[in-house]
Amino acid sequence: MDFAGVKLGIVDKETGELTEVEVFVAILGASQLTYVEAVSSQQKEDLIAACENALHYIGGVPAAIVPDNRRAAPLKAAVIKSNKYEPTLNEAFADFADHYGTTILPTRAYRPRDKALPGRRAVEGAVKIVYSRIYAPLRKQVYNSLTELNAAILIALEAHNNQLLRGRNYSRRLQFEEIERSALAPLPILHYEFKKQLHATVMKNGHVCLSVDKHYYSVPYRFIGKKVKLLYSNSVVEAYYHYERIALHKRLKSPYNYSTDKEHLASTHRFVTDWTPDRFLEWASSIHEDVRLYILKILDRKQHPEQAYRSCIGILSFAKKAGEQRLISACQRALSYGIYNYKTIQTILEKNMDQYEDSLFADELPMPKHDNIRGEDYYQ
Template identity: 55%
Template structure:
């Protein structure tokens, strides 16, 4: 505006255009333009001098959107919302849209002006926000687009994923190769990253990959249950980036590009037999990357982390997180559920027979839930086709059967009478199949409640005399009340006198 005031002042003083050009170093065309505008406005020199810079700018400077006054530009601007909407569709290019525009408006703008107008419109409609990263606030995670590989044996190379995490404030970076993007590998890599940083940030910002987010949303995404449990274990919030919004995690996107140059280039041409060897090599390159000074600065990511961000991170949970797997099963009629991965059965309380329950299991434990209530917990057993049983889960009658042992029956019989205990031991000896003997003993001892201990004792004496050892004999004796009859004492066998004609038992030895 100072130059404009000088041009008008000198012109009013009668100085020519060429002389003004030499005095204030402004092109003659620009001077002519300002003089022409001053005449067209019909302002006196006093009126011109009375106006401030802002008013002169409105009157003399060409507005940014001056070209929009053109009917042709107004026509193109009216088409821009629809053109940009079509541009989002897959396979649609600006060249296609320009041809369509020119077919409808033959007198329209050239291709370069058309593309430039779209570019300006998109910049104004989609401004980029500068994000101020606070110390200890967020950690951004993602998987690199380019994979690395391991080659256990010649010709058996396989690709592996590369996990990248970066702290927002200090930009300290963590890189690890993992087998896949499955939730087990993602959670383990995240846990390793937290231990590498030595603390917990306020939030983790992942991409919308299935192992972290079940359903993406612009406002509130639905997290994967296992990843949510991992976050709860370490006391950190998960804030997924918006779908198709890479700028929400631009830091980690940039970190991926940087590791291509700082780490991938160091691994080029090298072969690794396993993930451990590959991650050892990655760690070497990672330390160089983190300790290298920022471009144009005198400090590195590591120095900035130690100075600003380390003390702002929360404390780590001392217990490592164990990844849980889960499956829904139905409790079978015997009161057991089957863990298909191990082909092993686990007991649950018999009242849940026929119910659908959730098995949540780790490498060491199997937890069984019914409607979010823990109903059973067992140590994991990987033995196939076997059963793990908690006696408290069985019905009373089943629990009683499970507790049957010879010692238990003899103890109960001894409490009634020694003769009953002797008879029960003989029953156990004479039955070939143990369970058959247990049922007989249980039935015999039940008579103590029905007819009394004394009658049962006498019945056992009678059965012992008869040499019959089973339940029906005791039942028959008690039914016919034979136990109430005195037991006949056997007469002693008379001794055989010694005689020469009697050979005796020694003769037959």
């Protein structure tokens, strides 16, 4: 597969502006059955979509997909870095190949004298034929969209694939049906989900944040402090470090929550995975409904689950230290003032404020009205 050197164009109906578009060309090695499609660019989104359409056009999956690997101009959406022995593949394109159960087999990196390499020669020959068989008929008409242009390309393409080969009594299509279709692997049931990407730094707790969802995913703790690449689709999130996949998670769109693989975490972080909001709420309910309500407020207002869990553990532990009834009273009093944190409960219990009458306490509340206010002791 490759992109043709000569572009086609579509014309805006309203402005008359001409927009050039790329032309993707793929050919099967034995039958020479050809696929052609116009796309907006050579970026990986368009390349992957065109490759997928090519596989569905031929109705199966070949053992390998062969993109260009020239040192001077490798197909960047497929091959990030050209190399004679082990070229570096684009992660998204490699993931696409993995979904379809095929292999990316870039052509050998070469210099101009290598032009006779058969794999490259096949697609280069196909491109030359496309200019005469596909481009020529298209020049008779103006197209206003990619959809219109590709509909016209398909008509010319079918004529090309069904035309008898020179000096033969069979066409590319007939040869494909006879010798090549049976060699293809079946198409998977589901189409490929293209993955978007972003970069993130692994936090000290061994997680990275997928900022579009504000959700946190674990990676092996040895990557703490490293910058990793996240590839994500509608259903999965993958983390890569130096082109190696280090984590795979189901994508969840719940903000400020964690998706954690315990195997990723150092022992000092594993306690976090043993706790869930439901577990804290169940524990609080076993004490009193007002304690449950206070814990719910803590969970709702904290941005990071780990931060909320520590507060919950501290508050609920007062049931043993001070007694359940005192904790209930402290939560009721804190709820009445709309102040939700561990230090509030601690202060109420240490100063025996849970035992005050409301009328006595109302004028002597020695607490800030907001967490961000430092209080008078800070300035002494």
